[in-house]
């Protein structure tokens with residue numbers, strides 16, 4: 001077996017040779033609507049490494065959002081196990097998982113999911129729980145994040161008063177609020193103009209440089225060009241993985257075989 005592929009094809013080598021931050025073991029997710037069963041995630045095995053930038057590409061309806069929701073602990077598996085930072089999140093209670101998510105995962109949704117009755121600034125502050133921060137400090141951090149997203153003049157706006165691209169950037173600011181080590185993004189540049197999409201691609205490059213673990217469903221070449229690994233997802237399965245940059249080779253923290 002080639003060195004590059006040893007953590008992809010063999011479940012055993014995943015655990016004995018490396019230390020992934022996220023592990024999926026035989027994960028199944030089905031949606032039952034009346035007589036119809038849609039299998040969105042079909043016994044998927046996957047390991048993602050700390051500070052790795054993984055992109056997931058695949059046709060509409062393949063199950064990318066379903067997969068990201070499971071990795072992010074937003075939905076429950078029907079079968080299988082998911083580990084995050086050594087913790088089996090598929091065994092956690094809803095309350096514990098919600099708290100775990102707040103500190104560990106920033107989730108950028110395909111449809112933004114902003115709270116419609118809160119302003120841009122309030123949306124960013126809402127999940128912010130950094131230990132020891134006063135409301136004033138949280139507000140300052142939210143404003144700073146909105147400024148970084150070039151939204152300083154939009155902080156009092158409600159979601160319906162913002163363009164799609166502006167809502168997307170508020171959603172990104174919100175995901176970064178607690179400075180989580182893992183960012184999951186579902187098509188973060190879809191429906192954006194080229195300039196805004198390029199701006200967000202550069203932001204992801206910076207997040208990568210700051211050693212965040214990034215898992216992004218996207219078809220955007222500007223984002224994919226920064227990826228360490230490209231996963232092709234089709235018919236609810238991983239059908240191909242291309243390693244662009246073998247981060248295990250460079251990272252001394254990993255236990256190499």
Ligand SMILES: Nc1ncnc2c1ncn2[C@@H]1O[C@H](COP(=O)(O)OP(=O)(O)OP(=O)(O)O)[C@@H](O)[C@H]1O
Pocket residue numbers: 031032033038039040058059060061062063064065066067110
């Ligand atoms: N909550 C749900 N209830 C029932 N079926 C669902 C649900 N969510 C997704 N599905 C079905 O699961 C399949 C995978 O959907 P999913 O949204 O994960 O695909 P996707 O790859 O993200 O597609 P897109 O590129 O269009 O965003 C689809 O056939 C969809 O209809």
Ligand SMILES: [Mg+2]
Pocket residue numbers: 064065066110186
């Ligand atoms: Mg989707």
